[in-house]
Amino acid sequence: MKTYFDYMSEMSSDDIYEGLLCYGMFSDKIPPCFTSKNFYEYCVSKKGNFENREYKYVIYNSIRNINIPRQLGIPSPMAYDNLCRCISNNWGNLLKYFESCTNNESYKTSRIHIRKIKNDGRIFEMSYDNWVDDGDVEPSICKGAKYIVRADISNCFPSIYSHSIPWALVGKKKAKQDKTDKNLWTNEIDKYVRFVKDNETHGLLIGPHVSNIVSEIILTKIDSKLRMKWDYIRNIDDYTAYVKSEIEASQFLMELQRELSEYDLNLNHKKTKVTKLPKPFTTQWVRKISMLSLNRGDDKIDYRMLKNYLDNIIDIVNEEDDNAAVLKYALKVLNSAKLTDNALMLKQRIFFSLGLIYPYLIPLFETYIFDSCNTGFIEISEYANLVYDEYSNSGVYEPIIYTVYWAIKYKFKLHNINISYLIGSKDTVLLTLGYYYYKKNNMKTEKSELKKYAKELLKEKEDFECNWLFVYEVLSENDGLCDGWQELKKNGIKFVEF
Numbered sequence: 001m002k003t004y005f006d007y008m009s010e011m012s013s014d015d016i017y018e019g020l021l022c023y024g025m026f027s028d029k030i031p032p033c034f035t036s037k038n039f040y041e042y043c044v045s046k047k048g049n050f051e052n053r054e055y056k057y058v059i060y061n062s063i064r065n066i067n068i069p070r071q072l073g074i075p076s077p078m079a080y081d082n083l084c085r086c087i088s089n090n091w092g093n094l095l096k097y098f099e100s101c102t103n104n105e106s107y108k109t110s111r112i113h114i115r116k117i118k119n120d121g122r123i124f125e126m127s128y129d130n131w132v133d134d135g136d137v138e139p140s141i142c143k144g145a146k147y148i149v150r151a152d153i154s155n156c157f158p159s160i161y162s163h164s165i166p167w168a169l170v171g172k173k174k175a176k177q178d179k180t181d182k183n184l185w186t187n188e189i190d191k192y193v194r195f196v197k198d199n200e201t202h203g204l205l206i207g208p209h210v211s212n213i214v215s216e217i218i219l220t221k222i223d224s225k226l227r228m229k230w231d232y233i234r235n236i237d238d239y240t241a242y243v244k245s246e247i248e249a250s251q252f253l254m255e256l257q258r259e260l261s262e263y264d265l266n267l268n269h270k271k272t273k274v275t276k277l278p279k280p281f282t283t284q285w286v287r288k289i290s291m292l293s294l295n296r297g298d299d300k301i302d303y304r305m306l307k308n309y310l311d312n313i314i315d316i317v318n319e320e321d322d323n324a325a326v327l328k329y330a331l332k333v334l335n336s337a338k339l340t341d342n343a344l345m346l347k348q349r350i351f352f353s354l355g356l357i358y359p360y361l362i363p364l365f366e367t368y369i370f371d372s373c374n375t376g377f378i379e380i381s382e383y384a385n386l387v388y389d390e391y392s393n394s395g396v397y398e399p400i401i402y403t404v405y406w407a408i409k410y411k412f413k414l415h416n417i418n419i420s421y422l423i424g425s426k427d428t429v430l431l432t433l434g435y436y437y438y439k440k441n442n443m444k445t446e447k448s449e450l451k452k453y454a455k456e457l458l459k460e461k462e463d464f465e466c467n468w469l470f471v472y473e474v475l476s477e478n479d480g481l482c483d484g485w486q487e488l489k490k491n492g493i494k495f496v497e498f
Contacts, residue, residue, distance in 0.1 A: 001135045004102040004220075007115040008095055011123060015116065017088035019123030024209025025080055027072050028126070029062040029363065030429065031405040033498050034469075036077065042493050043081050050484055054199035055079035056465035058428045060207070063359045063398050065325040073205030074428075075196045076468055077495070078484055083192040083210055090185045094217070097169060101220040107137040109223045111235050113216055114209070124209040138240070138281050141231040145242035148275050149232075149249045153260065154268035156237035157204040157211055162193045164263040165214065168221040172262070189214075212236070222259045229255070242277075249274040285320050289313065289329060294337050303342040306334075310350050324358040327351075331361070331368045348373040352383050356390050359399045366406070381412035388414050397427045404433040408440050408498055419446045423453050431470040436496060450474055469495060 011019070022040035055076035061069040075083075087094070102109075111134060114123045142148070153159070166175035166186040178184055182191075193214055197203055204211040215236070223234065230252050232241035239256065243249045257267050280287060292312050294301055301309075313330045320326055334347060351369055355361045370380060384403040391399040407414050414437075422434040431450065438446040454474040457463040458481070464471055468485075473496055475481055477489035 001108070002133070004105065004108050004110060004113065005095075005099045007113070008098050010116050011091075011114070013088045013091040015123065016091050016114075017084055018121055019114070020084040020087065020208075020210050020213075021081060023120075023122040024124060025077065026074060027060070027062070027207030029072060029207065030060060030074070031363075031402060031433070032366075033405060033409070033433075033496055034074075034429075035497050036080075036495060038493050038497070039077050039081075039488070039495065042488070042491055043085075050078035050082055052082060052195070054195045054197075056198045056462060057196065057205060058466065058469050060427075060429055061396075061398065062363075063396065065323055065328070065360050067322070067324070067358065067360065069396070069398075070206065072207040073197070074469060075205055075208055076465060077488075079192075079196045080208060080210070083196050086188055086192045087210060087213060090189065093185055094213075097217070098220060101224045104224075105227065107141070108134050109227055109232070109234055110216065110220060111233055114213055122209075124212050136281075137233060138242075141233075142242040142277065145231070145244055146277050147243050147246060147249050148277055148279050149239070149241040149243060149252055149273070150275070151239045151241075151253060151256065151272045152268050153237040154266045156265070157206050157215060159202065159265055160204050160215060160218065161264045162190050162201045165190050165193065165217055167263060168218045189217075218263050218265075222256075222263070225259050226256060246274065285316050285323070285326050286329065288316050289326070289333065294333070300338045300340045301343050302340050303346055306339060306343040306346055310346075322358075324360040327354060327358060327361055328364060331364060335368050335372050344373045348375060348379070355383075355399075356387065359391065359396060362387065362399050362402050365402075377410055377412065380406055380410050384412070385415050389416060392416065392421065397425055397430050400425075401427070401430050401433060404430065404437050408433065408437050411440075413441065419449050423449070428467045428470045431467070432473050432496060435470070435474050436498070451479075455479065 018040065021043060022037050025036040025039075026034045055078060057076060057079075058074035060072045060074055062072050064070050112127065116123060117125055163175070163179070166179070166184075166189075169175070169186045169189075170178075175186065179187065181187060193204070194201060196208075196210075197205060204214055219234065219237070226232070230241055230243070232239055232252075234240075241249075241252050243252055253267065253272065260266060282290075292309055294305070294309060310330075313326065317323065317326045331351065339347060348369055351361065351365070355365060369375060384406045387399050388403045391397075403414060404417070406412075407417075417434070417437070419434075419438075422431055425431070431453075435447065435450045438450065451474050454467075454471045457467050457471050458475065458479070472481070472485055472488070473494070475489075477486050481489055
């Protein structure tokens with residue numbers, strides 16, 4: 001099995017720069033029409049020449065599996081390029097650092113981290129399936145253990161202190177002594193991390209892949225201290241440790257908290273749990289789903305069999321306190337199953353209904369319903385309008401955003417889309433897609449209203465930077481854009497592609 005450092009050393013500084021800037025600026029929770037590929041190509045050809053200062057960022061709320069929003073960030077492209085370039089330029093130094101933090105590992109402690117993705121330019125994906133490549137170590141490290149400890153960091157990314165990055169890289173004492181030396185590469189990373197987030201010292205943006213490198217700088221340092229004594233694995237900020245007694249469980253938690261405190265981080269006590277072994281390695285609901293038979297050899301799954309399967313899935317959802325992650329897992333399982341035409345129709349109808357209850361599912365529908373079920377234009381249109389009407393008065397904008405995205409991509413109209421509603425939402429992503437919807441349908445009055453609103457936002461620097469995606473996409477190079485934005489327009493750079 002490859003080590004942590006093996007994966008790191010496979011990537012050149014150019015790989016890092018491309019992976020972060022070309023594929024990692026927009027979260028995969030945002031409709032795929034948003035892209036930075038065009039911008040990356042521009043930066044490579046122009047070598048970048050953006051002002052080194054702090055920039056504000058766009059806020060995007062994505063629904064989690066428990067129907068609670070998570071705040072994501074879309075950074076200013078200028079600030080993000082500066083940070084990606086800084087990470088790339090110092091990749092050699094970072095490689096040495098990651099090697100020093102992981103070279104004594106008997107197994108790979110950090111399970112989710114940057115690595116080359118097969119047949120892709122990306123270097124990060126949020127996946128808990130890395131055991132295929134990294135080995136399933138839990139059966140080995142639990143040997144002799146009588147208790148399992150589960151813990152995670154409270155608000156990990158929003159809590160990371162930018163100055164703690166140099167603390168991890170060179171030690172707190174030296175970092176504080178050298179904190180005013182602007183020429184040090186460690187301070188440079190600190191600076192550009194802050195500049196992505198309006199010069200705030202606390203918090204990494206959730207969504208951009210560069211945050212996963214920055215967090216690993218701190219968390220691998222903590223691992224290097226803890227694993228000398230403890231057997232555990234870490235999935236980003238989630239810890240699973242195996243210990244011999246309740247006393248050891250308490251000791252592990254105390255030592256973990258002590259190491260976290262060195263970087264101004266804390267445990268989430270609500271999610272801290274000590275359980276007596278034996279305990280299944282796989283989550284109960286995953287095991288339950290795995291036990292549900294869908295295997296009929298070469299025969300396709302028919303309507304009746306799928307209905308029974310989905311009934312059981314819904315029972316599991318109810319048992320798991322409405323955890324929509326169960327439905328996501330089931331969707332992925334079904335994506336590889338062979339279904340009859342009637343079964344495909346049932347799958348579509350059931351999940352269409354579930355999407356109105358669990359908006360967490362809606363971003364998955366293009367891949368796992370529309371494509372896999374060969375959903376027709378009329379059906380997508382009817383469902384999109386249903387979703388739009390269901391959520392238009394809820395204050396939850398992500399489902400609405402996807403209906404507008406579908407309307408543009410699949411070329412249909414939303415019956416009740418309203419310009420006043422779009423502007424009133426103040427949601428940058430929704431406004432941007434609304435503009436492209438009106439443009440696609442040649443609705444000049446609505447386009448004009450949105451352009452007028454974009455010009456209003458442009459008047460104030462803060463308003464513009466917090467809505468840069470919308471304002472930039474709507475306005476032309478002659479509408480008052482400046483500070484590098486006009487140059488991007490002149491070169492035809494777009495952040496939305498259909």
